[in-house]
Amino acid sequence: MGHVRSSASEEVLMSIESSSTASRLGEFEIHLRTHRYAAAIQRRYLWIAQRFVDYLGRQCIAVEAAHAPECEDFLRWELRSWRRRYRRDPRNIFEWRRRYKTVMNVFLRLVHGHWPAIGTPVTAIEAFHRDLAQGYDAWMRELRGQASGTRSTRTTQALEFLTELGPRGEQESLAHLGVRDIDAYLQQRCKGLRRRTIEGYTVCLRSFLRYLHGSGRTALDLSSTVIGPRIYDDEQVPSALRPEEVQTVLEATRQDYSPIGRRDYALLMLLATYGLRAGEIVTLRLEDIDWQKESLRVRHSKTGAVSELPLLREPGEAVLSYLEKARPESERREVFLQVRAPYQAYKGGSILNCVIGARLKMAGITPRGRKGPHAFRHARAVSLLRAAVPLKIIGDVLGHRSAESAAVYLKLATEDLRAVGLNIPKEVLS
Template identity: 60%
Template sequence: MSAPLSTHDGLIEKLLAHLRAEGYSLRIQQWYPARVRQLLNYCDHNGLSIETVRSGDVTRFLRGQYRLSRKRYSKLPPFQKWRQRYTGAINMILRLVHGAWPVPDPPSTELEGFHRDIVEDYDTWLRELRGLHPLTRAKRTKHASQFLTSVGQRADQQGLKDLSVRELDAYLKQCCDGLRRGSIEDRTVCLRDFLRHLWRTGRTAIDLAGTVIGPRIYEHEGIPVALRTEEVRRVLEVTRKDLSPVGLRDYAILILLSTYGLRAAEVVNLRLEDIDWRRDVLRVHHTKTGTYSELPLLREPGEAVLRYVEKARPPSVHREVFLRILAPHRPFKNGSILNCITSARLRAAGVTPQGRKGPHAFRHARAVSLLRSGVPLNIIGDVLGHTSAVATAEYLKLATEDLRTIGLDLPGGISP
């Protein structure tokens, strides 16, 4: 057996093992290997190894396959739509080979390489010296890349030395057009931080961070939106009647949101070992503060999670509690998926909130119910995973009428 054929067979076996582990259908288990063999044959014919394949190589392969298909079939969809029949298989094998896909192409110009080095150095600083969360680092480096690209040819080594306030204003005007005040403030924070890094590393002649001024965002200026108690009850009742695998999963998620006021990321990051069934304890890792809490595992949420795990959770090597019901059976990438789940369940229950429809509305609803029960502020903060009373005070605005009838110890300097 030739070496390339042996290598190809090994990759196909690796692909099949991955497809089986992720719960893909038999049809996909037949379809994907056939598509991947075509790519591997293309690599052999063109003297490529799968390890060196980049996005441009994939595009050339697909255009060649498209031309062959047009010779056989008179009617084909446009190329951009037709290529989707290959996308899943090719992306999967390349992720298995490279660990991630797409792999960044080498810099096409010296300036692009210069920008990439700056952003990588910035990311290292954010990670090693400031210890920022990966998601925060990703956002900061993304905005840093966008800024350098916007400045363009003027953002070379000498151009950064001569960077002017006028160029900063032009960039902010372009990237903030149509954004809300909160989003504009977020952009200006990111730009100031990057400019501070450029000054710290000697890439700019002066510290320009202080010249970037965003809109004034007052502490606690926004009034959170909370669902009413009867609305939460209605959503839970309707979702409980859905006994499909999706329904069992969604009900377990909603009962955790409404009972404990968890953040979306705290739900999707919940792992099987975080539930101590013997001690009836739920361990919650607070993604925003880096701390964790141990909360009593109450009967109703405990039974809902257990029912989902026993009857609906797909077999998987992943330890996260909540997985995709359809293949691939993976955990959710982040908490944003819960916006889709909560919006769909609110709609099914006929509940139309005045504001947001995401999981945070359930968190605010829990805060209101605790306030109306006369629970002390510090206890509410413990339940919600806050590290300061100031953070918990945000929720006082949700029930100002109730605060007139109950006495709470407010942190210094805060009034409802």
């Protein structure tokens, strides 16, 4: 009798889980439709999601309990199934994994509310490291006033450092951390890296060691023992595109009337005209453009200052063409949106690296030095210098705190310096 009752209970539980799974898949389908994914993409996403939840069901794992390890287990299982079915590996296994993971990320973000989900630390040392990282983040935010991007980078580096310490990273051992531990980590971590990269790691490590001592986690303040390479101000000459290269890229992009072409042309026109930083362009909002007053409001990412710039005809027309003929319909207020569903705003300025790389290649230009947004920014600075615009105004346009920050661009005007003839007395030459 007890066995019958147990079987009935199991059937009820299975029925509830099946109903929950069907509900999740239904929500996923509505999500894809609402965000206007293409019909073919919807079918592929739903097919992969169905296989994923079927796999979880066979493992007796609820969808809500799925985290990164379960995703990796599913990918391994799915790859074995592929090999049995086709008797070979996918042509590009990395692309195959990327497609599956993209679907699982969208699906699990819907399930958890955010993804990757914040899992519970498995071991005591993981829990200790997480507590340290959270305390460090709060210290940087409240006492140092550091930006979220800086805090994210430094907490990531701190967790990496703690992990590399191994048993020395446990709570009791950390109190006796010494110079040898620091040296061993830096030798391993910085092998083969460039000086500026090494300098960045040492800055992060010094900050974390300062926090550890200040919070009583370590007996000694080891921050002063971390010595990075000396980096001199303005030791490198910034790279810039030549004016004719900028015009060639703009003209080649202008002739591309596809939605991507119109987006790229608007992005490049803003870069070339105003010398904006990549992050300042992708965070532009519709209300930042005043078409009646012909003005453009820019929030400078480094200084936090806001500039009101004149909206010039050519960049204005490029942006208007994008908005009218290429920008996806969306309730989002950012000017530039992703070209594929779900048409989100860009999370960072890295999209401009992709755009510029592709457009330079299309135009047949291989510039020396940096090829990203700063090459356009530097080119704009040089053009302003050659037009005899004062450094203070150049600094204001480019969003620098001071004229001294803009002075680095003087190095780029070398051709102008060569054109200046020195009137040397003949007796000096004789």
